[in-house]
Amino acid sequence: MQASELLDTYYVDANTWDEMYSDAGVREQYQGIVSFMQQLTVEELNKKEELARSLFMSQGITFTVYNSGEGIEKIFPFDIIPRIITASEWGFIEKGIAQRLKVLNLFLKDIYSDRFILKDGIVPVDIIYSCPHFLREMYNFPVPHDIYVHIAGIDLIRNNDGSFYILEDNLRTPSGVSYMLENREITKRIFPDLLPRNNVRMVTDYPNILHKNLVSLSPRQNRNPTIVLLTPGSYNSAYFEHTTLARLMGVELVEGSDLVVDRHRVYMKTTSGLQQVDVIYRRVDDEFLDPLIFNPKSVLGVAGIMSAYRKGNVAIVNAVGNGVADDKAIYTHVPAMIRYYLNEEPLLKNVPTYQLGNREEQEYVFKNMDKMVIKKTNESGGYGMLMGHTATAEEIIAYQNEIVKYPRQFIAQPIISLSSSPCYMNGRLHPRRIDLRPYALYGPEGIQIVPGGLTRVALREGSLVVNSSQGGGSKDTWVLAG
Amino acid sequence: MLSRVADNLYWMSRYMERADGILRMLKINYASSQDDQQEFSWKPVLRIFSYLKEEEARAFEDYSRVVLPYMVINKENPNSVVNIVTQARENARGVQDHITKELWQCLNDFYHTIRDEHLIRLLEREDPVSILDVLIKKGILYYGTIDLTMARGEGYSFINIGKFLERSLQSVDILDVKFSDVNYDFARTHTTYWRYLLLSISGYELYLKTYRSGFDARNVVELIVLNEDFPRSVIYSIYQLQRYFQRLRSEQNQDAYRTIDFMIGKIRSKIQYSTVENIVDQGLHSYLKGVREELYHVAVALDQHYFAYS
Numbered sequence: 001m002q003a004s005e006l007l008d009t010y011y012v013d014a015n016t017w018d019e020m021y022s023d024a025g026v027r028e029q030y031q032g033i034v035s036f037m038q039q040l041t042v043e044e045l046n047k048k049e050e051l052a053r054s055l056f057m058s059q060g061i062t063f064t065v066y067n068s069g070e071g072i073e074k075i076f077p078f079d080i081i082p083r084i085i086t087a088s089e090w091g092f093i094e095k096g097i098a099q100r101l102k103v104l105n106l107f108l109k110d111i112y113s114d115r116f117i118l119k120d121g122i123v124p125v126d127i128i129y130s131c132p133h134f135l136r137e138m139y140n141f142p143v144p145h146d147i148y149v150h151i152a153g154i155d156l157i158r159n160n161d162g163s164f165y166i167l168e169d170n171l172r173t174p175s176g177v178s179y180m181l182e183n184r185e186i187t188k189r190i191f192p193d194l195l196p197r198n199n200v201r202m203v204t205d206y207p208n209i210l211h212k213n214l215v216s217l218s219p220r221q222n223r224n225p226t227i228v229l230l231t232p233g234s235y236n237s238a239y240f241e242h243t244t245l246a247r248l249m250g251v252e253l254v255e256g257s258d259l260v261v262d263r264h265r266v267y268m269k270t271t272s273g274l275q276q277v278d279v280i281y282r283r284v285d286d287e288f289l290d291p292l293i294f295n296p297k298s299v300l301g302v303a304g305i306m307s308a309y310r311k312g313n314v315a316i317v318n319a320v321g322n323g324v325a326d327d328k329a330i331y332t333h334v335p336a337m338i339r340y341y342l343n344e345e346p347l348l349k350n351v352p353t354y355q356l357g358n359r360e361e362q363e364y365v366f367k368n369m370d371k372m373v374i375k376k377t378n379e380s381g382g383y384g385m386l387m388g389h390t391a392t393a394e395e396i397i398a399y400q401n402e403i404v405k406y407p408r409q410f411i412a413q414p415i416i417s418l419s420s421s422p423c424y425m426n427g428r429l430h431p432r433r434i435d436l437r438p439y440a441l442y443g444p445e446g447i448q449i450v451p452g453g454l455t456r457v458a459l460r461e462g463s464l465v466v467n468s469s470q471g472g473g474s475k476d477t478w479v480l481a482g
Numbered sequence: 483m484l485s486r487v488a489d490n491l492y493w494m495s496r497y498m499e500r501a502d503g504i505l506r507m508l509k510i511n512y513a514s515s516q517d518d519q520q521e522f523s524w525k526p527v528l529r530i531f532s533y534l535k536e537e538e539a540r541a542f543e544d545y546s547r548v549v550l551p552y553m554v555i556n557k558e559n560p561n562s563v564v565n566i567v568t569q570a571r572e573n574a575r576g577v578q579d580h581i582t583k584e585l586w587q588c589l590n591d592f593y594h595t596i597r598d599e600h601l602i603r604l605l606e607r608e609d610p611v612s613i614l615d616v617l618i619k620k621g622i623l624y625y626g627t628i629d630l631t632m633a634r635g636e637g638y639s640f641i642n643i644g645k646f647l648e649r650s651l652q653s654v655d656i657l658d659v660k661f662s663d664v665n666y667d668f669a670r671t672h673t674t675y676w677r678y679l680l681l682s683i684s685g686y687e688l689y690l691k692t693y694r695s696g697f698d699a700r701n702v703v704e705l706i707v708l709n710e711d712f713p714r715s716v717i718y719s720i721y722q723l724q725r726y727f728q729r730l731r732s733e734q735n736q737d738a739y740r741t742i743d744f745m746i747g748k749i750r751s752k753i754q755y756s757t758v759e760n761i762v763d764q765g766l767h768s769y770l771k772g773v774r775e776e777l778y779h780v781a782v783a784l785d786q787h788y789f790a791y792s
Contacts, residue, residue: 058587272483
């Protein structure tokens with residue numbers, strides 16, 4: 001069978017924006033890859049899929065699933081067909097994310113110092129103080145360069161009219177950037193020459209920009225500061241990413257037990273004694289960072305690290321306490337923050353969100369449960385979600401009871417139809433729903449967004465949940481030069 | 483360098499050296515099993531490389547098709563090649579930013595090859611030498627990748643310290659167990675026994691070139707303990723161990739350095755100034771046991787002074 005036939009059998013779900021097809025046929029940005037695929041047979045495409053799989057396997061780009069005591073290596077599912085973003089779409093996304101990140105950072109600065117936004121009544125006080133990620137330990141502590149969010153992964157989705165919406169803000173330890181980098185390396189191997197021929201912008205600068213930003217945060221005026229990446233360890237599902245980033249930046253990968261604090265300075269234990277650490281890019285959550293201040297049972301962090309941080313002897317990236325700005329209950333108020341801090345209209349839209357603490361909104365949501373998705377405010381990774389259109393009556397009742405008890409812990413959003421993109425599965429093209437996570441870096445010189453990102457795919461038919469823990473996969477993401 | 487990283491590199495290297503030793507031993511022992519039945523047994527291999535009790539080992543020491551899967555792919559056996567390679571890879575996984583990408587991929591490929599489910603059939607039914615050869619070549623690739631890609635820094639020193647410490651211990655063990663199996667009988671002249679012993683540590687060809695007068699137990703001891711040109715001899719391994727350890731000398735760690743340098747120097751002199759005659763005079767077993775204990779003390783001291791981080 002020729003691959004051209006397989007394009008003929010592709011279909012688009014009703015009421016959905018498809019990235020490749022419009023009513024007028026294949027969109028211009030997809031012409032290149034479509035005409036390339038038309039020259040291939042299904043066997044050749046299958047071989048490419050197999051090559052991608054074996055490359056992931058032999059490079060150890062895997063995560064380990066522990067089952068009956070034995071580790072099983074799995075690869076994060078990868079779809080060979082890239083997701084393509086045009087220059088003008090990207091220009092808009094870039095501006096929108098930079099605007100949002102700037103404001104969220106101003107918000108953190110404000111909330112941990114003067115709290116003007118609360119005094120002016122723009123954001124209700126109770127949702128801040130009831131947020132478990134709001135940390136009093138950060139109050140009145142001037143972080144270097146006033147930057148809290150050095151690395152942001154803000155998730156976007158595309159509604160059926162083709163416009164982009166913000167799904168959620170990830171301002172703590174957003175992950176997945178290694179897949180942006182590795183997926184691109186795989187594409188270079190399975191589709192030779194296709195990237196330059198399509199004028200795709202490169203993503204390889206990411207580690208260099210991040211490294212430059214980390215160097216600039218060093219509290220010691222030292223030409224060669226010691227920068228470390230703090231990982232929870234090799235059992236963490238993102239461990240591959242931690243090693244990749246450490247290698248690409250040439251920084252030391254450390255675990256909590258490699259560090260020690262003495263007189264408010266952080267040191268790492270080396271074969272030739274203790275060496276002072278200047279900048280920590282941590283991939284350990286706030287809660288586990290310092291057993292003296294937060295969770296006393298944590299062995300992933302370092303005792304005393306918060307005191308060294310507050311003394312200004314070490315920089316921590318991202319800053320501690322950022323969770324108050326990416327909480328799902330705060331999300332609703334971000335458009336108001338943009339108007340408040342910048343006097344600008346938000347470029348990227350929010351998905352309408354209902355606060356279940358508000359009686360009228362709660363009533364409205366309960367009446368329209370089949371059109372709603374209910375999310376827990378303090379969970380991520382696709383856990384604790386209820387999709388109203390597929391849930392059983394019992395599940396709905398159970399959720400409603402919980403909501404009545406703890407309204408602050410839930411929000412509701414109308415189910416937004418995610419855009420679809422063709423995926424190559426079992427010798428055919430199928431439309432599958434996708435989102436987009438670009439990675440924004442905020443350094444002393446401003447915000448930079450590498451042209452690309454992670455496109456996550458809901459691999460199950462009809463599914464709208466793209467999280468890898470819920471059966472999601474990913475695609476290479478191409479941003480075309482103008 | 484982080485103490486944990488040094489520790490991981492050292493153990494990655496020790497495990498890989500052990501895997502190589504086991505695979506070579508298995509290959510030659512299997513060849514021997516197809517040859518002279520009088521002289522053949524799996525007992526020494528099981529004694530050196532497994533934790534089986536004597537009666538457990540006796541139950542299958544005559545059956546190659548049981549011993550091979552047990553030593554190569556049995557996950558219950560802590561010293562099976564699959565478990566050792568998994569340990570090496572786990573150690574490497576924790577220091578991926580300190581080894582080259584090529585080295586990581588090489589270990590990772592080895593790991594996936596040995597976990598392949600087809601292996602069991604090959605080992606139980608078909609020619610096991612072909613599969614052992616595939617695995618031995620993966621090991622050779624590992625050594626070559628280190629040589630070609632790794633920077634000659636502290637990490638490289640720890641890799642070599644692990645490698646040569648493990649190798650010297652292995653050579654001591656093989657010699658001791660093989661001789662104890664024949665009750666340290668130096669008058670024994672049976673050619674096959676010594677030939678397979680030499681083959682199993684890749685010393686057969688060198689032996690033929692060095693000694694023209696046939697097989698003699700004293701010459702075997704001399705080659706394996708004292709021959710400075712034989713890369714698996716005890717003395718060669720200890721020279722290398724000392725050479726790479728001395729590269730760790732630095733301003734910061736002087737006390738630890740001096741302690742361990744002294745220990746290694748002592749073993750080196752002990753062996754360097756031995757002859758076969760005085761080894762046999764004081765008893766081969768007690769001589770080898772003494773060397774083994776001192777090497778063990780070096781390993782403990784390295785752990786204390788260089789790897790302690792918890």
